[in-house]
Amino acid sequence: MRAEQSVNEVLAEKARLREEILRKRNLVSPEVRAQKSLAIMERFFELDEFNSARILHIFVSFRSEVSTELIIKESLKRGKRVVVPITDHKARRLFLSEIEDYDLDLRPGHRGILEPKKEAIRFIDPGHLDLILAPGVAFDASCRRLGHGAGYYDKLLAGLKTIPLTIGLAFEMQVIDEVPVMEYDVKIDGIITEERLIKK
Ligand SMILES: Nc1ncnc2c1ncn2[C@@H]1O[C@H](COP(=O)(O)OP(=O)(O)OP(=O)(O)O)[C@@H](O)[C@H]1O
Numbered sequence: 001m002r003a004e005q006s007v008n009e010v011l012a013e014k015a016r017l018r019e020e021i022l023r024k025r026n027l028v029s030p031e032v033r034a035q036k037s038l039a040i041m042e043r044f045f046e047l048d049e050f051n052s053a054r055i056l057h058i059f060v061s062f063r064s065e066v067s068t069e070l071i072i073k074e075s076l077k078r079g080k081r082v083v084v085p086i087t088d089h090k091a092r093r094l095f096l097s098e099i100e101d102y103d104l105d106l107r108p109g110h111r112g113i114l115e116p117k118k119e120a121i122r123f124i125d126p127g128h129l130d131l132i133l134a135p136g137v138a139f140d141a142s143c144r145r146l147g148h149g150a151g152y153y154d155k156l157l158a159g160l161k162t163i164p165l166t167i168g169l170a171f172e173m174q175v176i177d178e179v180p181v182m183e184y185d186v187k188i189d190g191i192i193t194e195e196r197l198i199k200k
């Protein structure tokens with residue numbers, strides 16, 4: 001938040017950006033999204049931080065987000081432990097659960113987002129994570145992040161004593177000049193797009 005901006009101005013600008021970017025992202029065809037998501041996955045797997053991580057948090061993508069289905073499946077194949085979020089809609093917070101099999105463990109939950117079935121829930125303390133892949137609506141080159149507006153990731157990250165390496169996944173069209181932020185918005189460490197790796 002800049003000194004000359006009021007809280008209401010920042011919130012209004014966030015809401016306008018969410019609407020504008022999601023509208024544009026929804027227009028990208030499923031084929032193009034799949035192809036760009038694949039390029040993002042390949043760039044992620046080249047990172048030393050991926051290779052040395054043992055336990056990763058990977059969001060489960062929905063709608064027009066960068067698809068994480070293959071990232072999750074391939075990470076499991078490569079012997080990584082993978083943790084996904086369970087949304088507690090009422091408490092407005094995330095719980096984390098380890099998954100062992102994408103197709104067997106997940107079913108549609110809050111807003112149709114896939115999350116672990118009751119019998120497949122294996123709670124994990126966020127303090128155990130080595131790396132977090134975070135979703136977002138918009139990012140900028142200074143690694144500011146705009147999410148969907150519930151503060152789920154801000155709260156998850158703020159609750160950690162030491163924040164593990166946190167990387168946002170986005171299509172290039174989601175990277176803008178400057179993301180408006182408030183004090184509680186947590187900056188991340190990097191962003192991977194289909195074209196580049198942005199580091200703080
Ligand atoms: N650490 C925190 N503790 C409690 N509330 C928080 C915290 N961080 C953010 N919030 C609250 O969450 C709400 C939404 O925040 P914000 O608009 O930044 O969401 P977002 O970052 O876009 O969403 P998300 O993190 O879910 O992708 C705000 O009203 C804010 O007060």
Ligand SMILES: [Mg+2]
Nearest residue numbers: 147151154185
């Ligand atoms: Mg935020």
